Amino acid sequence: MDTKEIIREQKHKLFWILLFSILLAGIIVFQAFLIVEIIQSIFVENKPFEAVITLLILLFIFLIARAFIIHLIGSVSLRVGFQAKKKIRSQLLNHFSTKTLTPTNEDQTGKKISLMLDTVDEVDPYFSEYLPKIIQASTIPVTILIVIFFFNYPSGFIILFTAPFIPLFMAIIGMKTRDKSEEQIEQMNAFSAQFLDTIQGLKTLKIFGKSKQSETKIETSTLGFRDATMDVLKVAFASAFMMELISMLSMGLIALEVSFRMIIFETITFHTAFFVLLLAPEFYVFLKDLSSTFHSGRESLTAIKKIDEEISTETDNVSWGDQKLQTDSPSSIQLKNVEMQYPNEGFSLGPITLHINPYEKIALIGESGSGKTTLFHLIAGLMEPKSGTIYLDGYSKSDVDSTSWFRQLGYLSQSPYIFAGTIAENISLSTNKRVSDQVIWSVLKQVELDALVSTLENGIHTTIGEGGRGLSGGEKQRVALARILVKQPSILLFDEPTTGLDLKTEKVIQNTLSQLTDKMTVITIAHRIKTIQSSDRIWIMEKGKIVADGTHKELEHSNEFYQSLITPTRKENIE
């Protein structure tokens, strides 16, 4: 993402803001002029009220115009922020969609969501406040200053000498607040962390009678947080104080200067003097406005930087082509020197070379962390290997049409995701065709959830998942299985979905699958001796490599690791 590019795209809007600002500057000057004319006529020249009626009407129109233009500038500014945020968010999402399957854990997902929502929101002030204020501050005060110089140059000089102090103080204070506000953010994080730590452990703390102590701790850290916040604010207030002092004093100075010149030197008229006195505050107002958005503009820039960092990280888009796969039998799968790495985790996989024939039943075993799930992701086409090639039916995967591949594929993992929606929606998610209620009920019957679902008021239209009814692990797994039944894939990747589940769920899954697997290629990450023994081939994985590939009979005699696994004493040694 490029801030400049976003600005460039909104060029015309910013141009309008510039145009309106110039117009506003003109209105401000003329409005002051009109006010002075009116007072001059009435007070100095003692003209009758009728003489100023036209001027008053004109002033009225100008005031409306002023309010209207301010409104326009504000509205256009809002649109700039609106467009920028929309653009940044969709860029971020497109980026995420290509790199979502790196080793995800919930923490990282949380970070992504917060980047998508909070951080993008923080970007807004830069576009909707800071940029427009910069444009205004660089046109309006300048115009006012030129006008003042033109009418009464000494006042112009007073302003010229005092005004630079404002950006100077702004810069000094900006630097100081950065350190201080970093400190504040640290305090805030510390407070958040402590609070989270405490509420997550509240059960433990209460049972051991320690909750009073943690209340005191919370109190102390809220006070610490308050003090840190006040430290930042004190600096900000000091800056406001200096600006206030400078603008107040220089306005006082101008008032003195013009009245002296009127009385003693009689070099200027009341008209000019009053005109200058009216314009001077307008000059400072815009500078002060800028400095108040300065801080939020800064914060936005930090947010933009954060997003930039994320977007510039490498993505691993899985490449596909147009070649359609045949549909009458499962495709053969071949991996040639496939390698994979997670740069941050210090994990690497491969090189792996293997071949899977249609209808084969393969068991994959290995200790946790040996790369079984990563291998599954590669075979499934959810990840792009760093090097090496995957062939499907002999075609390189990058030539294969992804739809025709995913049409064949079924994947049952240890933690299937249940989407917010009805039971029927979750089950029919697996196919693009419309699924009738009848089919849903029949698959529910197969996974033995029909009795439970029929007790629900809304039956298969009961909302589950986030915001709906919570499902137990076994229930989730059976819904996921129902999805597979609806899809009827010809290649099934089976990431040992029964681990830790009750016997009943396990039996349901085994029974259902045994009726299907004749028509499928099945690769299972297996833990049970029975499953392993009944498969056509066994792969043993160790530290990212396939160290053995053979039938139970072959491995039983040749592979030491396998032997150690299946001998009765192994349990004590492994754990």
Place this chain on the structure above:
Amino acid sequence: MTNLRIVISEILKEKKDVLLSVLFGFIAGMAAIGLFSASGYLLSKAAIGVPLTALTVVIAIVKLLGVTRAFSRYGERYYSHRASFTVLGHIRKSFYRRLDRSFSTLMQKYQSGDLLSRMVGDIESLQTYFLRVLYPPILLFFIFLTTIFFASFFSFWIAVIIFIGFILQVLVLPSVFYWWLMKTNPNVRATRTALSNDSGEYFFGYKELKIFQREKYQKDSLINKSDQYEQSVLNQKRKERLHQSIYTWVGYFIIWLVLAVGAYFVSDGDLNGVYLAVFLLLSITLFENSEVLSALPIHLANSQEVSERLSEIKPTGQKERKLTTPSFESLRMNQLTFRYANALSPALVDVSFYLNKGSKTAIVGPSGSGKSTIIDLALGLESTQTGSIEWNRTPISQFEQSSIWKQSNVVLQESHFFYGTVRDNLLTEPSHSDIDLKNALQRVNLTYLNLDSLILEKGSNLSGGEKQRLAIARTLLNPDAELWLLDEPTSSLDTNNKDNIYQQLWDETKDKTVLLITHELTHLEKMDQIIVLQEGKIVESGTYEELMDRKGEFYEMKQIEDSVLL
């Protein structure tokens, strides 16, 4: 509105700071008005040509007011913010107290991240309530009143015009806009929640979406949701913008009216011409001051929403629990059926069993079969729904919870470790000496831990096994407890450590009552009774030998456990 009363009462606790901020704010406001009025006066007098000496007093006043204004603005800002942030501290504390009082229900209902965002972000946003909603109108009331009072000496009608301006800007416009805001009900929060939820669905369900070829569709719908959210934000901000513009214009209009009416009176001779410029500059400054109120309705609406969200966290109306538990004799679970809010199926169905003093009971079953719920119920962390729990034949709901906990020694399935030293994390009593602590560590094979070693949040620098052993060490330091409730105490330990821990536990609990919950079927040979739980129901119970002989569910589970590799 009632929810905000809590905030107001907290604010009133900081009387001194509140008064000081109003006082300084008043001085600052008046000083600015004085400064500009005086400048106008100075200029007008100069125009008539009075001697310089007569003006020196005014000149001095102008300078003095400039400095006063700057200083008192600083004071106002300082005290108002300090009051505000102290109040936020009070609110946080009372929020935590409420949480503490009924945490079991709350933790079930809200995720800890949700509670955190309320505690930190929501409460933080309440700062605007005092700074932007509550005190500016009070301040402006005084400033306007004083100005109107002085103006009335010079011109009754100009005072009336300023008064009308005051009514419009302080009362009418904010109320009308607030009403409009509430009526059109901006759905910013709703669209944001939708976006947040859908993002979660997208990231968590990515694998499924990809395989079922729904990923692109879901992504497009997410971009669509994002645009909807931005649109609602834009609509909201445009409303604010419009209100602000109207507000500004009303200010201009009053200034214009002051000028027009003033000019009329001067030309009529009812008002000294010197005061025309004075009144003009005065009203310009006055209405510049009141600009802060244009954002009041938005802040009010926001504060209200936030305080509503905060007041959702309220202590549940628990019955008075007065009794202190007598020394443990027995615990009876009577036909317990328990369903977590929102769960599709119940966690426990008609569960009954009895723990006699000194008996050893194990509850076994796969994860998700409702085992841990039993412990939560026994400790009063959850209230019973159907059925009852009796402690020495008295319903447990009559006892004060802490007195139950005092007699129990608990290892939770997920024992919590927080940021602090090993010593802190052992949750010791003052009576424990370092030797006791070291002894406990030694018994669980953690001698390599120093009592002053640092443990990070959630014990993230400890392995699962170390955490479990440390949790056991906590219980070993409290050997007098009568009732030991152990929830999967050794699930992450290797065989040697497992054997050692059970050895230590059996040594310590010879004449105590033990309820062990586990999904592993080892070390159960000596138990007096084993209860097999499946899908929340008791399917079998008996001693180890009885169950093995029966060749039922327990036997089958044992077979499977033996056949598992890795």
